[in-house]
Structures are given as C-alpha cells and as structure tokens.
Amino acid sequence: MESRFISEINGKKNYNNTMSAIMLKKPEDAKIEAPIDEKYKLQTKDVNVFYGDFQAIKDVSINIKPKSITAFIGPSGCGKSTFLRLFNRMNDYIEDFKMEGKIKIDDINIYKNKIQLEQLRKEVGMVFQKPNPFPKSIFENVAYGLKIQGISTKKLIADRVEKALIQADLWNEVKGNLNKSALSLSGGQQQRLCIARTLAVEPSVILMDEPTSALDPISTSKIEELIYQLKQDYTIIIVTHNMQQAARISDYTAFFYMGELIEFDKTKKIFTNPEKKRTENYITGRFG
Amino acid sequence: MRKIREFVIEKSLLSSALITVAVTVGIILVLTIEAFSFFKEVSIFDFFTDTEWTPLFTKKHYGILPLLTGTLLTTFIAISVALPIGLSISIYLSEYAPRSFRKTIKPLLELLAAVPTVVYGFFALVVVTPFLQQFIPNLSGFNSLSAGIVMGIMIIPFVSSLSEDALFAVPKALREASYGMGATRLQTAFKVVVPAASSGIIVSIILAISRAIGETMIVAIAAGQQPRLTLDPTVPVETITAYIVQVSLGDVQHGSLEYRTIFAAGITLFTLTFLLNTLSFQIRKKFRQKYE
Amino acid sequence: MNNIQKNRLKDQLFKFWGIGCTLIGLVLLVVFIGGILIDGLSRIDWAFITDLPSRKAEKSGIWTPLMGSIWILVLTAIISFPVSVAAGVYLEEYAKKNRLSALLEINISNLAGVPSIIYGLLGLEVFVRIMNLGASVLAGALTLSLLILPIIIVATREAIKAVPNSIRDASYALGASKWQTIWNQVLPASSGGILTGVILALSRAVGETAPLIVVGALAYVPFAPQGPLDQFSVLPIQIFNWISRPQQGFIDNAAAAIIILLLITFIMNGIAVYFRNKWQKKLQ
Secondary structure (H helix, E strand, O other): OOOOOOOOHHHOOOOOOOHHHHHHOOHHHHOOOOOOOOOOOEEEEEEEEEEOOEEEEEEEEEEEOOOOEEEEEOOOOOOHHHHHOOOOOHHHHOOOEEEEEEEEEOOEEOOOOOOOHHHHHHHEEEEOOOOOOOOOEHHHHHHHHHHHHOOOOHHHHHHHHHHHHHHOOOHHHHOOOOOOEHHHOOHHHHHHHHHHHHHHOOOOEEEEEOOOOOOOHHHHHHHHHHHHHHOOOOEEEEEOOOHHHHHHHOOEEEEEEOOEEEEEEEHHHHHHOOOOHHHHHHHOOOOO | OHHHHHHHHHHHHHHHHHHHHHHHHHHHHHHHHHHHHHHHHOOHHHHHHOOOEOOOOOOOOEOOHHHHHHHHHHHHHHHHHHHHHHHHHHHHHHHHOOHHHHHHHHHHHHHHHHOOHHHHHHHHHHHHHHHHHOOOOOOOOOOHHHHHHHHHHHHHHHHHHHHHHHHHOOOHHHHHHHHHOOOOHHHHHHHHHHHHOHHHHHHHHHHHHHHHHHOOHHHHHHOOOOOOOOOOOOOOOOOHHHHHHHHHHOOOOOOOHHHHHHHHHHHHHHHHHHHHHHHHHHHHHHHHHHHO | OOHHHHHHHHHHHHHHHHHHHHHHHHHHHHHHHHHHHHHHHHHOOHHHHHOOOOOOHHHOOOHHHHHHHHHHHHHHHHHHHHHHHHHHHHHHHHOOOOHHHHHHHHHHHHHHOOOHHHHHHHHHHHHHHHOOOOOOHHHHHHHHHHHHHHHHHHHHHHHHHOOOHHHHHHHHHOOOOHHHHHHHHHHHHHHHHHHHHHHHHHHHHHOOOHHHHHHOOOOOOOOOOOOOOOOOOOHHHHHHHHHOOOOHHHHHHHHHHHHHHHHHHHHHHHHHHHHHHHHHHHHO
C-alpha cells in the first residue's frame, strides 16, 4: 500500500513517506534503541489510571523525545486517548478519576499539587477530534489563548495571530477577512484554525486526539503535512486509529491494548518488524 | 492568587443560588408566624368548620369553608373547560397535525398564555357574563360560571403544552407497533400513547389545578366578593385569593386580627398548592424511569 | 358500517374535534380582542396617555400608572437579572450532582408553582414592613423580582445547557480557568437564550396585578413616581380599578388601557421570540 506526500507550498521540502520508502531507508535507521543520554521531553513511569473501580491504564512507562512525532495506536477503548489526556490533565474533570505513578514534562512532575493547571496547558496544547472552534470570529478564536493570559497589547496579539495562522497553513485562505465567523469555514479549515489557536499560545508540546478522523481525505492530507512540518519546533503526540497515518508521519509509535503498552519503538520497526506478536496481529489487521 | 479569585466568584454565585432557599424559608416563616398569631385568637376548629366568613362585618365569623368552596368551585369549572380542550389539542398536535401546523400554532398558543390575567377578568365580567345571561336569565352579574370558564380558557395552553411534552416523550416505536397492526390514529392515540404518557398527563392536570387555585384577578373581577358556602355557579362567591385582594384594597389596620386573616387565608392557599406541586413532582419522579 | 369504517369515521371526527379545539382558543382571543378594540380604540389619543386619573371618565388618563409600570419594569429588571443569571450559572456550571443541588432544584420548581399573591404577602411583610420600604416602587420591584426569579433561572440553565461541551474543552485546553471559560465562552454563547428568558419574565411582571395590590400599590395615585421610594400604581391595577366602576365611560377607559397593556406585552414577547430565533441560528 502506498501513499505519497509531495509538498510544494511555501517552498517546503519534498518528502516521501510511503511504507516502501520506510522499508528501503538506510539500515542504521532501523535501530531500536534511542541513545541513552538523550534528554526526554515527556516521561511517564508506572502509570496506572482508574475510573472508580475500572482500571483504564496499567503500568505504562514511556519516554518521549523532544521535537518528535509519536503516534499512539490501538483498537477502540484501549486507553490511548485517556493516556494522551494525562499530559494536559484533561482527565481531571472526570469524576472518580485517579492517577498513580509519575508523569514528568521537562523533568517536572505535573501531578504535584504545586502545578498550576493553566500554566501546564499553555505548555501543552491540545487539538481535538471534532474541530471545535468557538462561535466567534477567526481572529477572536486564535487570540483567545492570549487574551486569557492577560495579554492586551493589540499589536502583539495581531502579530501572534498572524504568525499562528501562517504556521497552521491557514493565513492565505483567511487573511482577507479575519472577522468572519469561524463557523463559516470548512471542516478542514476549522481544524487548522484550532491548530492555529493552539500554536498562538506557543506551547512546546502538542497533543492531538485523532485530529483528522472527522475530516475528508484532502483535508486530512493537508493536516498530516502540517503536522509533519510542526515537528521542527514542537513535540507532538498523535492518537490515531488510522495505522497508515501513523506510518506516514510519526517517528515513534506506541501500541496500546486494553490499557497496557504492548510495544513502543521507532515507527519503522513497529510497522516492518515488530517484536510482539500482538503488535503484528494488529498491524496486519487480524483484529482491531 | 488566581485560586482565590475563582473561589470568591464561585461562592458569590452560590449565594445567589441560595437566595431561592431564602425565598422559600421567607414565605413559610411569614405565613406561619402571622397565621400563628391568628390562631391564637381563632380556634382551628372554628376555622375549618364555621360556614361563614365575615371577618370584616360586625358579627365576625372565621370559617374558611366558604372561601374554600369558592376557590374549588371556580377551579372545578375551569378544569372542566381546560382539560378536555387542552388534552384534545395536545393529542391532535402530537398525533395528527403536520409539522408545519404545529410550528405555527405553538407560538400562537404561547401568546394566549402571555395575556395578563386582568385582561381575562375584563372579558369574564364585560363579555362572557352578559353573553351567558342571555341563556341563563337569573345569572347574577358576579358568578363563578363566567370566571371559571374564562379561567379555563386561560389554562388551556398550560394543559396542552405540558401534555404535549408528555406525549412527545413516548417512543415512536410504540406508535409504529400500533399502526403496524392496522390501528387508526385515534385508536393508537387513546389506547397506546395516552396510557404510556399517563403519568405526564396526570402531572399536567395536577399543575393546572394548582394554577387555577392560585389565580387571583379573574375571580377578583368576575366572581364576586361574597363568601358563600354554595355549589351554585350562578351566584356571587369569593375565593381565597379574591379575599386577600379585597382586604389589601381596604383600610385594614396592620397587626389587627382582620389583617391577620389574609395570612390565614394565605397559608391555606399555600398549603393546597404546595401539596399539589409536591404530588406532581413525586409522580414525575416515580414514573420517569419508564423511558429513560 | 363495519368496524373498520366505524373506526375511520371516529378517527376523522376526532381530527375535526382536535382542530376545532386548537382554533377555539385563538378564535375566542380574536373575538375578545376585537371587542376590546371596538370598545377602547376610539378612546386612545395622546390625552389619554398623558392625562392623570380623575373622577370623570372622559378626563381620566393613564399617565401615572404607565409611569409606575415603567418604573417597576426597569427596577425589576435591574434587580432580578444579575441575581437570577448568577444563580442559574452556579446551578449549571458549578453545582455537583448531589442531594444538595437536587434539593435546590426541587425548591426552584416549587417556587415556580407558588401563586403570585403569596409573593405579595411575602413582600408585604418583608419589604414593606420589616425593611421599612413602605408601599414603594422598590418594594414592588423586589417582590416581583422574587416572583420571576425561578423563570429566569430555568431559562438561564436551558441556555447554558445548549452550549456544547466541546467549547468548554477547547477553552480549558488553552489554559483558561473555569470562570474565564464561563465569562468568555459559555455566557456569550448562551446570551440569546438568557435574554429571551429575561424578556419573557419581565413581560409577565408587567402584567402582574395581585402581588402589587397586596404590597400596597394604590388604586388611585395622583402623581408619577419620582424615586424608588415613592408610592405608585401600575397599568393592570388601574385597569382593575376602572373595571370595578359601574359607569360605561370607565369600562371604555379600561378597554383602552388594556389595549396599551396588550401592546406592551405583545411587543415584549415579540422581541423575545426574535432574540430566540436569532440565537438558535447562531448556534447551528
């Protein structure tokens, strides 16, 4: 199965990410282990998550490198979304939620009481499955994150909004009228707007929960391309039930099953030569 | 700092919500305290058994029965009008009417409900009573029939919209099962849908009764100010609510026994409507599980 | 006629009965209003609106009760709006699903069913006597604010419930606090629904008679209120007063005043419906 990205907009470089291309890359890229002393952006150790009596995550330890794209894959209900939301503590709103274990970002434990949730979420942004722009103008959507930080300088806000929209590859399509309602945009544009909204706050980590599953194929490929570009500046984790997507854009892949981390490795390895049988069964479509 | 601000905001909002509790407590306290003073001078036995209510005359009687019958008589007439018509409307709109008709009619019915009750009172006295006098020659100028009929008309939108909500909640599948067996809309409506929605419909009836009991202006204008223990709809009567208005318009001394009579009347009224509302709430709670 | 035909006939008959019932209320309303227009329309002129009430029907106008009604409307709006919306926000966004909040809800739906005259008794004791406000516009407005409190609370809750959770999620994910989310996203998104509820509630307040009579609004007031502690009358009470007089002239006056009152009521309802439609479109 082949898929091909060729990007020519704004002089971005071309790249191919077909599965065959992955398979044909140089041998040393197939190495499994990461260099031992490389600093990690996100670290989790022995994480268990409970909703009341139900255990959603079992003993997961995983370390994510900075400025990489990690894909979380696995069948429905395996816990990948739950695990994703641990990083910006969005699970805190759910009743009976309990987390055991350590989760660190930049070596800081984010579940310690001293942590300010608002500060955490400025560092760690999130893009949701269904595009959820606010029922306001395009400008107000992107500016919102700045507004709640207390930034009021008009020029600064306008500059940051423009920068974010450029980064999200939406500027050219909306620059004519930023006061238009965000709801008048197409689905793909709305999702890019949501990405711009997240970028405006200048986080260092971006969490994406199935960001293209509600979009058409053309919008999907645009956004996958965008995500691949963003890797240069951000650490990205993307939950996806679309394995081809994971293979296309991610550097590392984590396979979850029934709340457990079955395997975590470089994407090439997972998709061409996985260690665990279960991983192989899932990849080849035997279940899921 | 941020946490303190959020805390203060939350507690201020809470205090607004707690005002509702303060209102209930206030109502109960005010009524109870004044009624208590009243019952120090008038025995409860007399209150419930005396057949005359004449606190403002020289020979004073404090029996609530005349006011109670006035209230119940007008209520009965109102419900007799509102119930069949309101229910029929709800069944028609829910089971027969095309979407577009429903859409245009519903706001018009809402309009009917928005008319101030003093206007309905005007109709009852100036239009309905003379009209009825053509057919009932000895119908007096103030009577419970006109007031009751007009009150019924006022309550129709109330009954129809509550019942319609109840009918709407019945799952389509039940109707389809009935139609599938060849039943007409009428048979489906009365044999399947209405029984299924019965708890909701009963609730709407109880709330309508409560509404009628608490109505003031229509009866104050058209039903009369003569407390009378009677079931005759052609003569003047007085309801509990109209009595309170009558006293409030007059020059009754604050703190006097006459003044306290309005609280005795008030607590009777409040108890009646409170019991009815609680009953409807219990029924709604108990039978809600059916289609959740 | 066999069974099936009988049933079909009954079905059709009920259909006509249903249509008849549906239209009867509206037909009667048209008849009534028509009658009122006939009686009262000729009586309305600029003098009617600006004249003070007087013993002579032809010289009587609605100026003082009209001003009283406007005073009541404005004061009630100022008092009830922040309190009711705040209560609605609390119940919908902050209250946890426990027994306490269930009791609060039961209490509010109970208050909605309390006859309006009981609120009058409450206002009489608490505002007029205990707080010593006398039979003033302020006491009347406070009383009516309590009366319409449950109405606005319910409307506020419904409007807030209609805001999708995805909006809240997006706001929290950007680092907004709970109150920032409510103030910047939830309230603006629900403002149309809240406004509709407030206008409908105020429209009800304008037509209320009994509680204000009990609080002591006078049937005959020779002057318009100048301040919140002044005595007052309102349009419905003036109507009530004129209806109680036997002379035909006063009946005509009452009819004319009713036209004005209905105009105010229908306009307010119309505005509310306009906002409701605009708001529902916005959320699509």
